[in-house]
Amino acid sequence: MEGLLNALNNFLLIGLPYIAIVVFLVGSIHRYRVTKFKFSSLSSQFLEGKKLFWGSVPFHWGMLVLFFGHLSAFLIPRSVLLWNSHPVRLIVIEVSAFIFAIAVLIGLINLFVRRTSNDRIRVVTNKMDIIIEVILILQVITGIWIAYNFRWGSSWFASVLTPYLWSIFKLQPDIAAVSALPWVIRLHIAGAYVIVLLIPFSRLVHFLVPPINYFWRPYQLVYWNWGRKQVRNPGIPWSIKRPKNN
Amino acid sequence: MNVRSQVSMMFHLDKCIGCHTCSIACKNIWTDRKGAEYQWWNNVETKPGTGYPTKWEDQEIYKGGWEKKGRRIDLKGAGKRKGLVNIFHNPNLPVIDDYYEPFTYKYLDLVESPARSDQPTARPISLITGKPIDIKMGPNWDDDLSGTPDFARKDPNLKALSPAEQEAMFQLERMAFFYLPRICNHCLNPACVASCPSGAIYKRGEDGVVLINQEVCRAWRMCVTACPYKKSYYNWHTGKSEKCILCYPRIESGMAPACMHSCVGRIRYLGVVLYDADRIEYAASVDEEDLIQAQLDMILDPNDPKVIKAAKENGIADSTIRAAQDSPTYKFVKEWGLALPLHAEFRTLPMLFYVPPLLPVMASLSEKDQSGQSEKLDPISKFWDDGWLYDTSTEELWGSIDKARFPLEYMASMFGAGDTEIVKDKLKKLMAVRIHRRRVTVGDIDDKKADQVLADVGLTAKMAEDIYYLTSLAKFDDRFVIPAAHREQAIEMLEFTGDERGSSGFGFKEKPARGL
Numbered sequence: 001m002e003g004l005l006n007a008l009n010n011f012l013l014i015g016l017p018y019i020a021i022v023v024f025l026v027g028s029i030h031r032y033r034v035t036k037f038k039f040s041s042l043s044s045q046f047l048e049g050k051k052l053f054w055g056s057v058p059f060h061w062g063m064l065v066l067f068f069g070h071l072s073a074f075l076i077p078r079s080v081l082l083w084n085s086h087p088v089r090l091i092v093i094e095v096s097a098f099i100f101a102i103a104v105l106i107g108l109i110n111l112f113v114r115r116t117s118n119d120r121i122r123v124v125t126n127k128m129d130i131i132i133e134v135i136l137i138l139q140v141i142t143g144i145w146i147a148y149n150f151r152w153g154s155s156w157f158a159s160v161l162t163p164y165l166w167s168i169f170k171l172q173p174d175i176a177a178v179s180a181l182p183w184v185i186r187l188h189i190a191g192a193y194v195i196v197l198l199i200p201f202s203r204l205v206h207f208l209v210p211p212i213n214y215f216w217r218p219y220q221l222v223y224w225n226w227g228r229k230q231v232r233n234p235g236i237p238w239s240i241k242r243p244k245n246n
Numbered sequence: 247m248n249v250r251s252q253v254s255m256m257f258h259l260d261k262c263i264g265c266h267t268c269s270i271a272c273k274n275i276w277t278d279r280k281g282a283e284y285q286w287w288n289n290v291e292t293k294p295g296t297g298y299p300t301k302w303e304d305q306e307i308y309k310g311g312w313e314k315k316g317r318r319i320d321l322k323g324a325g326k327r328k329g330l331v332n333i334f335h336n337p338n339l340p341v342i343d344d345y346y347e348p349f350t351y352k353y354l355d356l357v358e359s360p361a362r363s364d365q366p367t368a369r370p371i372s373l374i375t376g377k378p379i380d381i382k383m384g385p386n387w388d389d390d391l392s393g394t395p396d397f398a399r400k401d402p403n404l405k406a407l408s409p410a411e412q413e414a415m416f417q418l419e420r421m422a423f424f425y426l427p428r429i430c431n432h433c434l435n436p437a438c439v440a441s442c443p444s445g446a447i448y449k450r451g452e453d454g455v456v457l458i459n460q461e462v463c464r465a466w467r468m469c470v471t472a473c474p475y476k477k478s479y480y481n482w483h484t485g486k487s488e489k490c491i492l493c494y495p496r497i498e499s500g501m502a503p504a505c506m507h508s509c510v511g512r513i514r515y516l517g518v519v520l521y522d523a524d525r526i527e528y529a530a531s532v533d534e535e536d537l538i539q540a541q542l543d544m545i546l547d548p549n550d551p552k553v554i555k556a557a558k559e560n561g562i563a564d565s566t567i568r569a570a571q572d573s574p575t576y577k578f579v580k581e582w583g584l585a586l587p588l589h590a591e592f593r594t595l596p597m598l599f600y601v602p603p604l605l606p607v608m609a610s611l612s613e614k615d616q617s618g619q620s621e622k623l624d625p626i627s628k629f630w631d632d633g634w635l636y637d638t639s640t641e642e643l644w645g646s647i648d649k650a651r652f653p654l655e656y657m658a659s660m661f662g663a664g665d666t667e668i669v670k671d672k673l674k675k676l677m678a679v680r681i682h683r684r685r686v687t688v689g690d691i692d693d694k695k696a697d698q699v700l701a702d703v704g705l706t707a708k709m710a711e712d713i714y715y716l717t718s719l720a721k722f723d724d725r726f727v728i729p730a731a732h733r734e735q736a737i738e739m740l741e742f743t744g745d746e747r748g749s750s751g752f753g754f755k756e757k758p759a760r761g762l
Contacts, residue, residue: 040464042485211443219440224451228561
């Protein structure tokens with residue numbers, strides 16, 4: 001029994017993250033290069049717009065906050081601990097994270113109901129959409145469970161989970177502390193790896209291509225097939241390689 | 247001066263018979279696919295009418311186009327701030343019910359029906375869900391003013407009229423309509439390009455065609471909101487936006503686009519215009535009453551040596567410059583001043599121009615005692631029982647335009663950015679050409695009067711003859727002056743030859759299905 005648990009811990013906390021990261025990297029890059037056409041989420045707002053609002057908006061904004069919350073505890077654990085050293089600030093960060101988690105859960109449930117009950121949306125739904133939605137719902141529920149029962153997550157994440165995650169990235173996995181955590185926390189960690197693993201196989205790829213370039217590009221785009229200052233210039237030799245657009 | 251060339255279109259609305267041949271030609275070539283069934287890159291609307299998608303002209307609903315803020319302009323419903331804030335749910339996106347739910351009929355039920363005492367029926371089914379539906383809308387449900395209380399009376403352009411004028415328009419005896427064929431305007435200040443967060447939409451430098459790169463499009467759908475003409479369509483099956491491509495593979499080889507080639511009324515003209523790209527920003531942001539003039543001022547004279555020199559410096563080919571000199575669009579728009587852009591107030595600088603229709607305007611309707619008429623008619627076959635006179639006489643030269651049964655304010659709302667004078671000017675020119683031709687062919691108008699009419703609108707007899715020729719007699723090569731792309735530079739511009747050779751050239755190389 002003990003051996004089996006150890007093996008499970010080793011798989012979920014050491015094996016799974018490496019599998020997930022490798023599959024995520026290789027799969028995403030391969031998919032971007034080969035099936036670029038499909039490298040986005042399939043929006044269904046055009047078929048149903050009103051119910052989507054109450055699903056998509058709380059889910060996405062909540063998820064953005066939670067994602068960057070987890071990321072900051074991973075990247076800047078000392079600043080997080082310093083911030084949390086004052087009880088009021090700790091409560092502010094925990095309560096607001098909790099509210100956003102509830103928003104994500106409500107959004108996901110709305111999205112799930114919409115996706116399964118609307119005839120038109122069912123036409124543009126595939127199995128992976130449902131799998132992803134169920135996994136995300138379970139992940140948020142375990143997250144809310146943890147936040148409620150094992151306080152204060154923002155502090156112990158920074159002191160317990162961050163060293164573990166760094167040990168994974170440093171290729172020297174150390175799961176001594178993590179494997180002693182309650183099973184629901186380990187389930188939440190493993191769930192995160194499963195989601196990372198599934199990114200290249202699902203609509204989640206769209207979060208890899210956010211339109212950040214839009215901030216600094218000019219509004220209008222005009223492309224020439226050939227450098228227009230060169231195309232009529234007989235002095236410039238013709239080449240197979242096309243000059244950059246002007 | 248930054249000279250660029252644009253393949254620019256001109257539609258002569260007096261000639262449109264509303265047959266939808268253009269729409270069918272386009273549909274058969276480009277949008278006969280899953281997810282694109284509802285898309286009509288070319289559609290023909292009856293005006294007054296709500297159009298497709300319904301009430302597309304009402305930007306209070308759809309928030310398309312640009313709006314002037316101080317001295318600058320900004321996208322009304324999209325853009326860097328609004329677009330990214332609303333990226334998870336676009337509040338101004340039309341849904342499919344604003345167009346119509348595409349449908350077909352279960353024809354097989356007719357064939358496979360067992361012998362019964364009643365006729366089998368082919369029930370309509372949705373092309374999205376495959377389930378039976380009640381058809382509520384079609385792409386041209388309001389053709390020829392059908393269903394007028396639901397459609398024509400809700401035309402957004404009627405806001406320009408007083409309630410009494412609106413009432414008068416819909417009296418049975420006074421009702422008039424005309425057709426408005428629409429394709430993508432391939433604007434000089436395209437709102438769709440500006441709104442695309444992914445940067446998937448671009449304007450081609452060589453001919454000004456606006457295209458969406460399907461590999462870069464990520465289904466943010468902002469272009470659908472931003473285009474005030476609603477000519478960017480979301481394909482719900484592939485998750486990509488699509489739009490009119492002006493049949494660029496045909497244009498590149500010097501052929502007319504399918505909608506134009508197939509046009510029964512020969513209303514469509516296509517030619518190159520040279521314009522000054524340095525003036526785009528200025529022309530898009532002037533006050534509303536100056537918009538049309540500013541746009542027309544951008545278009546340069548292709549015979550001006552300075553323009554030709556600047557064009558060559560910008561890499562514009564000799565064949566393109568020659569085409570610009572023969573361009574029918576340039577003649578109608580600039581030389582003769584007959585054509586106007588549609589809804590210039592959207593500030594996208596559309597490059598599709600329309601000659602406003604004279605016919606629904608020209609006739610005046612007056613009450614007249616017709617009792618004498620009935621006695622002249624065969625009493626069995628016909629009976630003249632109303633007191634209206636449909637008067638198309640040219641006795642009063644400009645009178646019938648002012649007393650038109652089709653209010654000029656309505657026309658001005660569409661073609662004049664609200665200015666009735668500019669529309670009246672075009673209609674007077676059209677009328678003058680008719681009077682001139684009546685003098686030539688019928689001969690019941692004396693020369694002095696006809697010359698006076700032409701002089702009033704700034705035309706000469708020679709110009710009137712040219713207008714008449716290009717309007718009524720023009721052959722295919724007169725209507726379409728298209729410079730072919732230079733094949734030594736590109737085979738399918740912006741595509742690599744190696745990729746295209748051996749494949750069908752169009753369509754998907756992979757199924758657009760997603761996930762597992």
